[in-house]
Amino acid sequence: MSRQSAFIEERAASYAAAHSLQLTAVQRELIAETAALGRVAGMQISPLQGAFMSVLTTALRPRLAVEVGTFTGYSALCVASSLEPGAGLICCDVSEEWTSVARRYWERAGVADRIDLRIGPALDTLRALPTEPQIDLAFIDADKSSYVDYYEEIFGRLSPGGVILVDNVLWGGAVADPSRDDEGTAAMRAFNDRVAADERARSVMLPIGDGLTMVTRRQ
Numbered sequence: 001m002s003r004q005s006a007f008i009e010e011r012a013a014s015y016a017a018a019h020s021l022q023l024t025a026v027q028r029e030l031i032a033e034t035a036a037l038g039r040v041a042g043m044q045i046s047p048l049q050g051a052f053m054s055v056l057t058t059a060l061r062p063r064l065a066v067e068v069g070t071f072t073g074y075s076a077l078c079v080a081s082s083l084e085p086g087a088g089l090i091c092c093d094v095s096e097e098w099t100s101v102a103r104r105y106w107e108r109a110g111v112a113d114r115i116d117l118r119i120g121p122a123l124d125t126l127r128a129l130p131t132e133p134q135i136d137l138a139f140i141d142a143d144k145s146s147y148v149d150y151y152e153e154i155f156g157r158l159s160p161g162g163v164i165l166v167d168n169v170l171w172g173g174a175v176a177d178p179s180r181d182d183e184g185t186a187a188m189r190a191f192n193d194r195v196a197a198d199e200r201a202r203s204v205m206l207p208i209g210d211g212l213t214m215v216t217r218r219q
Contacts, residue, residue: 073102
C-alpha cells in the first residue's frame with residue numbers, strides 16, 4: 001500500500017496524490033530528513049493528508065489554529081503556509097529533539113513567525129487557553145490514550161464553523177478487527193465511538209493516511 005493511504009489501492013492513491021496540491025521544495029526536504037530517522041518516521045502524516053490540510057486551511061481562513069502533536073513539523077508547515085497574514089498556529093509537543101527539526105524548516109519556509117511552539121504536556125497547554133470559542137482549526141495527532149481529553153478541551157473552545165481533524169482513527173485497520181484488543185486499538189475505538197455518539201458534533205471519517213476524522217459543531 002502507498003504511504004498516501006493504508007486503505008486505498010496504491011495506484012489509485014498515487015494518482016490522487018499526483019492530482020493534488022504538490023509538495024514544495026522545503027516540504028520535500030523535510031520529508032526526506034524525517035524518513036532518514038527510521039521507523040519513527042511513521043509518525044509523519046502522508047503528503048496527501050498534508051495537501052488536504054493545506055487546502056482546508058485556505059478554505060477556512062482560520063485566525064487561530066491549534067496542533068496537538070508536532071513531531072518534525074510537516075503538518076504544522078502545511079497549515080502555517082496556508083494561513084492568512086495575522087493568523088497563527090499554536091503547536092503542542094513534549095519533544096525538544098523532534099521539534100528542533102521542525103523549527104529549522106519553519107524558518108526556511110518563512111512561516112516561523114506564524115507558529116507558537118509550546119513544549120510541555122498538551123493538556124496543560126490547552127487548559128491554559130481562554131475558554132471562549134476561538135479555535136478555528138485543530139489537528140490532533142499525539143498519544144492515543146489522551147485523544148478524548150484533547151478533543152473535549154478543543155471542542156469547548158471551537159468557534160462556529162470551526163473544524164477538528166483527528167489522525168490515526170483507523171489505526172492500521174485494527175479498529176475494525178474484532179480479534180485486536182491491545183491498548184492502542186482500544187483507545188482508538190473508544191475515541192471513535194465517542195465522536196460518533198457526540199450529539200454536539202457532525203463528523204466524517206476519511207480513509208487517507210491512517211484514517212482522518214473531520215469534526216465540526218452542529219449549528
